[in-house]
Amino acid sequence: MGVEYVEGTPERVVGRMPVNGNTQPYGLLHGGASCVLAESLGSAGAALHAGPGRIAVGIEINATHHRSVTGGYVTGVATRVHGGRTLATYEIVITDEQDRRVCTARLTCMLRDRP
Template sequence: MDAVTDTGVEILTGGTQGDLAKTMGIEFIEASAERLVGRMPVAGNTQPYGLLHGGASCVLAESLGSIGAALYAGAGRIAVGIEINATHHRAVSEGHVTGVATRVHGGRTLATYDIVISDDRDRRVCTARLTCMLRDAPKS
Protein backbone atom coordinates (compact mmCIF):
# COMPACT_ATOMS: atom_id res chain seq x y z
CA MET A 1 0.00 0.00 0.00
CA ASP A 2 1.28 3.46 -0.84
CA ALA A 3 1.90 6.03 1.87
CA VAL A 4 -1.37 7.53 3.00
CA THR A 5 -2.45 10.27 5.34
CA ASP A 6 -3.49 9.53 8.94
CA THR A 7 -7.10 9.83 7.75
CA GLY A 8 -6.42 7.25 5.04
CA VAL A 9 -4.86 4.79 7.48
CA GLU A 10 -7.84 5.19 9.79
CA ILE A 11 -10.25 4.60 6.90
CA LEU A 12 -8.40 1.53 5.64
CA THR A 13 -8.02 -0.05 9.07
CA GLY A 14 -11.72 0.25 9.79
CA GLY A 15 -11.74 3.30 12.03
CA THR A 16 -14.02 5.24 9.70
CA GLN A 17 -14.54 2.72 6.90
CA GLY A 18 -18.18 2.36 7.85
CA ASP A 19 -20.31 -0.65 8.61
CA LEU A 20 -21.52 -1.20 5.05
CA ALA A 21 -18.09 -1.93 3.54
CA LYS A 22 -17.37 -4.33 6.39
CA THR A 23 -20.74 -6.05 5.97
CA MET A 24 -20.14 -6.46 2.23
CA GLY A 25 -16.74 -8.08 2.90
CA ILE A 26 -14.74 -5.45 1.02
CA GLU A 27 -10.96 -5.85 1.34
CA PHE A 28 -8.64 -2.99 0.40
CA ILE A 29 -5.56 -4.19 -1.49
CA GLU A 30 -3.91 -0.97 -2.65
CA ALA A 31 -4.62 2.64 -1.81
CA SER A 32 -3.31 6.02 -2.85
CA ALA A 33 -5.04 9.24 -3.84
CA GLU A 34 -4.52 8.28 -7.50
CA ARG A 35 -5.45 4.58 -7.55
CA LEU A 36 -7.26 2.15 -5.27
CA VAL A 37 -7.85 -1.58 -5.58
CA GLY A 38 -10.31 -3.59 -3.55
CA ARG A 39 -12.16 -6.86 -3.77
CA MET A 40 -15.47 -8.21 -2.56
CA PRO A 41 -17.01 -11.70 -2.46
CA VAL A 42 -20.02 -12.40 -4.62
CA ALA A 43 -21.47 -14.73 -1.97
CA GLY A 44 -23.65 -12.75 0.42
CA ASN A 45 -23.98 -9.86 -2.06
CA THR A 46 -26.46 -11.33 -4.51
CA GLN A 47 -29.98 -10.57 -5.66
CA PRO A 48 -32.76 -13.21 -5.64
CA TYR A 49 -31.47 -14.93 -8.82
CA GLY A 50 -28.08 -15.66 -7.24
CA LEU A 51 -26.27 -13.00 -9.28
CA LEU A 52 -24.13 -10.19 -7.89
CA HIS A 53 -26.50 -7.37 -6.96
CA GLY A 54 -25.95 -4.20 -9.00
CA GLY A 55 -26.18 -2.21 -5.78
CA ALA A 56 -23.30 -4.25 -4.37
CA SER A 57 -21.16 -3.19 -7.33
CA CYS A 58 -22.10 0.42 -6.56
CA VAL A 59 -21.13 -0.04 -2.90
CA LEU A 60 -17.70 -1.35 -3.96
CA ALA A 61 -17.28 1.50 -6.46
CA GLU A 62 -18.30 4.20 -3.99
CA SER A 63 -16.17 2.71 -1.21
CA LEU A 64 -13.06 2.80 -3.39
CA GLY A 65 -13.71 6.19 -4.95
CA SER A 66 -14.70 7.94 -1.74
CA ILE A 67 -11.63 6.64 0.12
CA GLY A 68 -9.47 7.83 -2.78
CA ALA A 69 -11.13 11.24 -2.59
CA ALA A 70 -10.56 11.37 1.18
CA LEU A 71 -6.88 10.56 0.65
CA TYR A 72 -6.70 13.24 -2.05
CA ALA A 73 -8.48 15.81 0.16
CA GLY A 74 -5.88 15.35 2.91
CA ALA A 75 -5.86 16.01 6.62
CA GLY A 76 -8.57 18.27 7.98
CA ARG A 77 -10.82 17.78 4.94
CA ILE A 78 -13.54 15.27 4.06
CA ALA A 79 -14.96 13.82 0.86
CA VAL A 80 -18.71 13.45 0.35
CA GLY A 81 -20.12 11.54 -2.62
CA ILE A 82 -22.41 13.70 -4.74
CA GLU A 83 -22.89 11.58 -7.89
CA ILE A 84 -22.43 7.96 -8.90
CA ASN A 85 -23.39 6.14 -12.07
CA ALA A 86 -22.80 2.56 -13.07
CA THR A 87 -23.23 0.38 -16.12
CA HIS A 88 -23.55 -3.34 -15.42
CA HIS A 89 -21.99 -5.31 -18.28
CA ARG A 90 -22.20 -8.96 -17.23
CA ALA A 91 -23.59 -11.17 -14.51
CA VAL A 92 -21.38 -12.97 -12.01
CA SER A 93 -22.57 -15.66 -9.60
CA GLU A 94 -19.45 -16.87 -7.76
CA GLY A 95 -15.97 -15.95 -6.64
CA HIS A 96 -14.89 -12.37 -6.08
CA VAL A 97 -15.05 -9.12 -7.97
CA THR A 98 -12.15 -6.68 -7.97
CA GLY A 99 -12.54 -2.94 -8.35
CA VAL A 100 -9.86 -0.56 -9.58
CA ALA A 101 -10.57 3.13 -9.00
CA THR A 102 -8.48 5.68 -10.90
CA ARG A 103 -8.67 9.43 -10.25
CA VAL A 104 -9.57 11.29 -13.43
CA HIS A 105 -10.02 14.73 -11.85
CA GLY A 106 -8.65 16.28 -8.70
CA GLY A 107 -9.53 19.87 -7.98
CA ARG A 108 -9.94 22.10 -4.97
CA THR A 109 -13.59 21.19 -4.39
CA LEU A 110 -14.23 18.03 -6.46
CA ALA A 111 -12.54 14.69 -7.11
CA THR A 112 -13.79 12.20 -9.71
CA TYR A 113 -12.86 8.53 -10.05
CA ASP A 114 -13.47 5.95 -12.77
CA ILE A 115 -13.99 2.50 -11.29
CA VAL A 116 -13.73 -0.74 -13.28
CA ILE A 117 -15.03 -3.89 -11.59
CA SER A 118 -13.95 -7.27 -12.97
CA ASP A 119 -14.62 -10.91 -12.13
CA ASP A 120 -12.04 -13.59 -11.29
CA ARG A 121 -11.51 -14.21 -15.02
CA ASP A 122 -10.68 -10.51 -15.53
CA ARG A 123 -13.92 -9.87 -17.44
CA ARG A 124 -15.47 -6.44 -16.92
CA VAL A 125 -18.58 -6.68 -14.78
CA CYS A 126 -19.30 -3.00 -14.16
CA THR A 127 -18.00 0.44 -15.06
CA ALA A 128 -18.78 3.24 -12.61
CA ARG A 129 -17.90 6.88 -12.06
CA LEU A 130 -18.00 8.68 -8.71
CA THR A 131 -17.69 12.39 -7.99
CA CYS A 132 -17.04 13.59 -4.45
CA MET A 133 -17.26 17.09 -3.03
CA LEU A 134 -14.24 18.04 -0.92
CA ARG A 135 -14.68 20.30 2.07
CA ASP A 136 -13.25 21.17 5.43
CA ALA A 137 -14.04 18.70 8.18
CA PRO A 138 -16.66 19.85 10.69
CA LYS A 139 -15.22 21.41 13.82
CA SER A 140 -15.72 19.27 16.95
Protein backbone atom coordinates in the same frame (compact mmCIF):
# COMPACT_ATOMS: atom_id res chain seq x y z
CA MET B 1 -20.46 -6.40 2.25
CA GLY B 2 -16.96 -7.75 2.88
CA VAL B 3 -15.02 -5.03 1.01
CA GLU B 4 -11.26 -5.51 1.40
CA TYR B 5 -8.84 -2.73 0.46
CA VAL B 6 -5.73 -4.00 -1.36
CA GLU B 7 -3.90 -0.73 -2.12
CA GLY B 8 -4.62 2.95 -1.92
CA THR B 9 -3.15 6.23 -3.11
CA PRO B 10 -4.91 9.46 -4.10
CA GLU B 11 -4.52 8.41 -7.75
CA ARG B 12 -5.61 4.75 -7.49
CA VAL B 13 -7.46 2.55 -5.00
CA VAL B 14 -7.87 -1.22 -5.41
CA GLY B 15 -10.22 -3.46 -3.45
CA ARG B 16 -12.21 -6.64 -3.69
CA MET B 17 -15.52 -8.00 -2.49
CA PRO B 18 -17.04 -11.49 -2.32
CA VAL B 19 -20.00 -12.24 -4.55
CA ASN B 20 -21.39 -14.64 -1.93
CA GLY B 21 -23.69 -12.71 0.38
CA ASN B 22 -24.02 -9.83 -2.10
CA THR B 23 -26.47 -11.36 -4.56
CA GLN B 24 -30.00 -10.60 -5.69
CA PRO B 25 -32.77 -13.26 -5.67
CA TYR B 26 -31.52 -14.89 -8.91
CA GLY B 27 -28.09 -15.60 -7.39
CA LEU B 28 -26.31 -12.91 -9.40
CA LEU B 29 -24.12 -10.15 -7.97
CA HIS B 30 -26.50 -7.36 -6.99
CA GLY B 31 -26.00 -4.14 -8.96
CA GLY B 32 -26.29 -2.21 -5.70
CA ALA B 33 -23.39 -4.23 -4.30
CA SER B 34 -21.28 -3.20 -7.29
CA CYS B 35 -22.19 0.42 -6.51
CA VAL B 36 -21.20 -0.09 -2.87
CA LEU B 37 -17.78 -1.37 -3.97
CA ALA B 38 -17.39 1.48 -6.47
CA GLU B 39 -18.37 4.18 -3.98
CA SER B 40 -16.19 2.69 -1.24
CA LEU B 41 -13.10 2.71 -3.45
CA GLY B 42 -13.74 6.08 -5.08
CA SER B 43 -14.55 7.74 -1.76
CA ALA B 44 -11.37 6.35 -0.22
CA GLY B 45 -9.34 7.81 -3.10
CA ALA B 46 -11.12 11.17 -2.77
CA ALA B 47 -10.44 11.24 0.97
CA LEU B 48 -6.75 10.56 0.34
CA HIS B 49 -6.74 13.29 -2.31
CA ALA B 50 -8.49 15.75 0.04
CA GLY B 51 -5.80 15.27 2.69
CA PRO B 52 -5.74 15.79 6.45
CA GLY B 53 -8.45 17.96 7.95
CA ARG B 54 -10.76 17.49 4.95
CA ILE B 55 -13.53 15.03 4.09
CA ALA B 56 -14.96 13.57 0.89
CA VAL B 57 -18.72 13.29 0.40
CA GLY B 58 -20.16 11.42 -2.58
CA ILE B 59 -22.50 13.61 -4.63
CA GLU B 60 -23.03 11.56 -7.81
CA ILE B 61 -22.54 7.97 -8.93
CA ASN B 62 -23.50 6.13 -12.08
CA ALA B 63 -22.85 2.56 -13.10
CA THR B 64 -23.16 0.37 -16.16
CA HIS B 65 -23.46 -3.35 -15.43
CA HIS B 66 -21.86 -5.30 -18.28
CA ARG B 67 -22.10 -8.95 -17.22
CA SER B 68 -23.35 -11.12 -14.37
CA VAL B 69 -21.26 -12.89 -11.75
CA THR B 70 -22.43 -15.82 -9.60
CA GLY B 71 -19.45 -16.63 -7.39
CA GLY B 72 -15.92 -15.85 -6.28
CA TYR B 73 -14.70 -12.29 -5.86
CA VAL B 74 -14.92 -9.12 -7.88
CA THR B 75 -12.07 -6.61 -7.91
CA GLY B 76 -12.48 -2.88 -8.31
CA VAL B 77 -9.88 -0.36 -9.45
CA ALA B 78 -10.71 3.31 -8.86
CA THR B 79 -8.62 5.68 -10.96
CA ARG B 80 -8.71 9.44 -10.41
CA VAL B 81 -10.03 11.31 -13.43
CA HIS B 82 -10.13 14.77 -11.83
CA GLY B 83 -8.64 15.98 -8.57
CA GLY B 84 -9.40 19.57 -7.69
CA ARG B 85 -9.78 21.58 -4.49
CA THR B 86 -13.55 21.09 -4.20
CA LEU B 87 -14.31 18.04 -6.40
CA ALA B 88 -12.70 14.70 -7.13
CA THR B 89 -13.94 12.24 -9.75
CA TYR B 90 -12.97 8.58 -10.09
CA GLU B 91 -13.65 5.93 -12.71
CA ILE B 92 -14.11 2.53 -11.12
CA VAL B 93 -13.73 -0.65 -13.19
CA ILE B 94 -14.96 -3.85 -11.56
CA THR B 95 -13.83 -7.20 -12.97
CA ASP B 96 -14.44 -10.87 -12.16
CA GLU B 97 -11.78 -13.47 -11.41
CA GLN B 98 -11.27 -14.04 -15.15
CA ASP B 99 -10.49 -10.31 -15.54
CA ARG B 100 -13.74 -9.74 -17.46
CA ARG B 101 -15.34 -6.32 -16.96
CA VAL B 102 -18.45 -6.62 -14.82
CA CYS B 103 -19.23 -2.95 -14.16
CA THR B 104 -17.95 0.51 -15.01
CA ALA B 105 -18.85 3.30 -12.59
CA ARG B 106 -18.03 6.96 -12.13
CA LEU B 107 -18.12 8.70 -8.75
CA THR B 108 -17.83 12.40 -7.98
CA CYS B 109 -17.11 13.53 -4.44
CA MET B 110 -17.31 17.00 -2.95
CA LEU B 111 -14.28 17.87 -0.82
CA ARG B 112 -14.91 19.91 2.31
CA ASP B 113 -13.13 21.04 5.41
CA ARG B 114 -13.75 18.71 8.35
CA PRO B 115 -16.49 20.17 10.59
